[in-house]
Amino acid sequence: MNYVELSLTITPDYTDILTAELAEVGYESFVETDEGLNAYITEDLFDEAALEAVIAKYQIFTAIAHSWKALEKKNWNEEWERSYEPIEVGRAVRVRAQFHEPDDSFTYDLLITPKMSFGTGHHATTWLVMNEQLSLPHTGLDIMDVGCGTGILAILGRKLGAKSIVAFDIDEWAVENSRENFALNGVEQDAEVFQGTITDVPLERQFGGILANINRNILLSEITHYVQHLLPGGWLVVSGFYEMDEPDIVQCALENGLTKVRTDTRNEWATVVFEKTS
Amino acid sequence: MAKEIAGYVKLQVKGGQANPSPPIGPALGSKGLNIMEFCKQFNGRTQDKMGMVLPVVITYYKDKSFDFVIKTPPAAILLMEATKIKSGSAQPNRTKVGSVSWDQVRQIAETKMPDLNCFTVDSAMKMIAGTARSMGITVSGKAPWEENKEA
Numbered sequence: 029m030n031y032v033e034l035s036l037t038i039t040p041d042y043t044d045i046l047t048a049e050l051a052e053v054g055y056e057s058f059v060e061t062d063e064g065l066n067a068y069i070t071e072d073l074f075d076e077a078a079l080e081a082v083i084a085k086y087q088i089f090t091a092i093a094h095s096w097k098a099l100e101k102k103n104w105n106e107e108w109e110r111s112y113e114p115i116e117v118g119r120a121v122r123v124r125a126q127f128h129e130p131d132d133s134f135t136y137d138l139l140i141t142p143k144m145s146f147g148t149g150h151h152a153t154t155w156l157v158m159n160e161q162l163s164l165p166h167t168g169l170d171i172m173d174v175g176c177g178t179g180i181l182a183i184l185g186r187k188l189g190a191k192s193i194v195a196f197d198i199d200e201w202a203v204e205n206s207r208e209n210f211a212l213n214g215v216e217q218d219a220e221v222f223q224g225t226i227t228d229v230p231l232e233r234q235f236g237g238i239l240a241n242i243n244r245n246i247l248l249s250e251i252t253h254y255v256q257h258l259l260p261g262g263w264l265v266v267s268g269f270y271e272m273d274e275p276d277i278v279q280c281a282l283e284n285g286l287t288k289v290r291t292d293t294r295n296e297w298a299t300v301v302f303e304k305t306s
Numbered sequence: 307m308a309k310e311i312a313g314y315v316k317l318q319v320k321g322g323q324a325n326p327s328p329p330i331g332p333a334l335g336s337k338g339l340n341i342m343e344f345c346k347q348f349n350g351r352t353q354d355k356m357g358m359v360l361p362v363v364i365t366y367y368k369d370k371s372f373d374f375v376i377k378t379p380p381a382a383i384l385l386m387e388a389t390k391i392k393s394g395s396a397q398p399n400r401t402k403v404g405s406v407s408w409d410q411v412r413q414i415a416e417t418k419m420p421d422l423n424c425f426t427v428d429s430a431m432k433m434i435a436g437t438a439r440s441m442g443i444t445v446s447g448k449a450p451w452e453e454n455k456e457a
Contacts, residue, residue, distance in 0.1 A: 029327065031327050031328050033328060033329075041440070042440070044380040044381055044382040044383075044437060045382045045437065045440060045441055047318060047359055047380050047382065047383070048359070048380060048382035048383045048385075048386055048441075049382075051320065051359045051383065052386070056319070056320055056323060056325075056327075057317060057318060057319045057320065057324075057328075057329055057330065058317070058318035058319075058329075058359065059316070059317055059318070059329045059333070060316065060318075066329065068327070068328050068329055070327075081396075084396075085396055085397070085398060086398070086440075088397075089398070089440065099328050102331075104326055104327075104328075104330075104331025104332050104334075104335035104336075104341060105326060105331070105335050105340070105341045105342060106335065107335055107336065107337075107338040108335065108338055108339060108340045108341070108370070111338075112340075142342070144326045144331070144341070144342070145342070146342045146345070146346060147342075148342075150340065150343065151342070151343055151346055153346070177342075199325075201326075243322065243349050243350060243353060244350070244353045245322060245353050245356060268346070268350065269350060269353070270350055270351070273353065297350070
């Protein structure tokens, strides 16, 4: 999604107020500048009339100058991605970039070029889910990866023997990036990637395993859907939330008929494995 | 040994909605920091404040690591929440769009105290009331210090 940058020249007394007003008309984030305030909004939500209306309200009290420009779509994470270190999950999985030498002592060698998508294994949640995957059955199963980011979990799933993978994300970068990473790892066959959410997956599609590394709120609202797509005996791995949020996630899953298998934590982040027993 | 600080980045981001686009992307990416790591942490820590604008101060270190502190939402946002209005008045000097009580002003002042340059809650309340007036929000009733004076 492309963004528009709005630059406002205003006195400090009005930065808070303009922040609040602009947030209400869709601006997502803000930076205070020496001149006043910069505000950022996606191109599709940018409405010049709404902006003029906000400015007009306060122009009678204070001088406000403004200008805006469309920003280029760019991989802002490039600098970090150029030099990231490989990640190891035990002695089984090694996640690396193309510029790293392979290490044959690992069973699973994963090549990831992240391009501003989440999932390199550096974050505790990705590491935790991969670690759980190593002890879960994958062979011959259809696996779904919800909020796939780089596609790292689906790729590992496939390398662990999954028959097919369905991966999706709301972010267009992630979808593009997952496709690239699937190709890099030679797992493009029987691998479907699309931009969307769980509600875009037809109900008749059933999976033996579901991976969802997202966040607490999304999980709480979507676990009920995951259960509908899970075959009896299938497993669900959820992550992307802190330890303190684990009880809410567990309660939600139990209310939806799942059985908790185990919880694992790392750097205050949690991952829980559930099973659909009937 | 403590890590050597390379600098600070100050942003205001909606709770639970950090993403690698501008301004987060360019602000952190240009320093070689892992943007996705920041977004995941910020979103994880702000799930209870979804959609609310939150100031965040990121400290980044010479080794490209970082940590951050999330501050209290801007007073104008808290006032909008308190009055349940979607935006300030179209003519803040003439048309009042909502009102808050002095108790609500006190609550907001107490919430904001850690981030304000105020020594007393009363002075913070005066600051919040000033912001309310600028937005076309009436503060109903008498200020506590006026009541005290009368007593």
